[in-house]
Amino acid sequence: MSTPFVIETHELSKTYKNVHALQSLNLKVQQNSIFGFLGPNGAGKTTTIKLMLGLIRPTAGKASIFGMDTIRQSVDIRARVGYLPQEPHFYEYMTARETLRFVAGCFFKGPKKAIEERIDEMLELVDLTDKADRPIKTFSGGERQRLGIAQAQVNYPDLLILDEPAASLDPLGRRDVLELMSKLRKYTTVFYSTHILDDVQRVSDTVVILNKGQLVAQGPIEELLARSEGIVYIVHLKGEVEAARKQVLVQPWVSGIVAGQHNGESAWQVSVSDPQAAEMQLLKLLVDGPVVVTEFRRKQYELEDVFMQVIEGGSNVRK
């Protein structure tokens, strides 16, 4: 069965005894997208991933991947998925090369030379070639993470599920992972959970924010940013500030001014209801008045602002 969505969940819920780890999650993940799954610790991100992989069973609702049911067709789904766990654990008696050989063997067979070439390619990709034949028990956290990324891709997955892929990596490692994700978009869909907001904003197309087991925001990044607190202009000025403030406040398209101080100047945040009117008139109004404008710009929201708003909004309470 073909579907435009790689992942679809419908009212997906998971309860452990009396704890609602996930509540009525409805998700749709487009093919070839990079889907950022955000949330504070304990939000239900790993639970969702485990439900998708059939490692745990939902208490209610259902999920499908590639149009297949995650309970009844779990093995068929896993045959097309690459997965990096949050804390990768591998068989300690194996080397990195043997681990990749084991994983490759779970998915495909073929000429030994071709399989070894694929393994070498993966080792090189994560910069583990020189450590390929060392037992995993000697690996550091970062090296295990890199091996985790390699083993998740060895099978040419149609869907790559990464649980906190950059968590144990240094800044260079993080950058490499983000670049890799961007490159892979051409071939695969990337679904990844993280709490590093900067990474999400850099590479994701779509974002879901989960809090206390509930979905609190979902959409393309641009939409989420635009939907945040409305349009706000930052204005720094000096002179007859109070007179200017009264003049601005009477405009029908101004919904409020939050005034403060910055380096001895007045610093305003002007909320507007009509962006076009504001763009045309606000600066002119101020410049023509008894003040000197030293800074004037439209406020750019960061994902962090949106994240903090929805998480601290407190509208979602775990029952």
Place this chain on the structure above:
Amino acid sequence: MSGNSAFQLVSERCWRRGLGSMLKSEMSRWWKTRMWWVQCLIWAGILGFLLGAILFSSQDAPPSTEVAVIYAVFAGLFPAVGVVIIMQGTIVGEKKDGTAAWALSKPITRPAFLISKVIANSLGVLVTMVIVPGVIAFTMQALALRTPWTLPGFLAGLSVVFLSDFYFLSLTLMLGAFFSNRGPVIGIALGVLFLQQYLVGMLPFLRYVLPWNLMIPLGQPEDAVIPCLLVGSHNYSTILIAVIALESLLFIVIGLWRFSREEF
């Protein structure tokens, strides 16, 4: 994703999906690490030393039946402790350290995961805890006894030694599927192993349910299965052999059922 045309998808179907890979991995745990020779050394060393002390400590060789009983005790009872210790980490260890969840995120079915462990560990136990020490014991008694054991009798005895180990292997595996901590798994399995004598004493019908009488005589010296097979006596219970074999299979089936419901 853009795959490689030289590769074909694995052809295993249904519950066997992933069995080949898991089996290879489990085999390498035994045979590509020092585990196999360490186990060989321990059990061949213990059995060889104890049997040697009995066979060669006096001028007159002991009776064949007495040596057979001693062999049955040392070859049957002691390695079972090793089997329990090895197997308790196999499932619970992997559940705790996350490797089971990782392996099961690949296209590996749960029955394939568990059965690969049964096959690989059975083979490891058979070679290192049964065959290698057994061959040493057979050679020693052939050199020392006036009426040594026959080869067919010895092979039959060796099979029952393995059956006893397999009983504890499957019991520990089943317990591992039920519990998340090592304590109850090792406690119950070793409890069954060491409390058999008292349980059979209190409830005599248990002599047909527990593997005690495979190794240890309950009345006459030659009424235990292994010594009987070694010396060519027919004074043993074939029902016990069948029951223990069936119980072992039942443990595996129950383990499979429980493991299929496990959440990781």
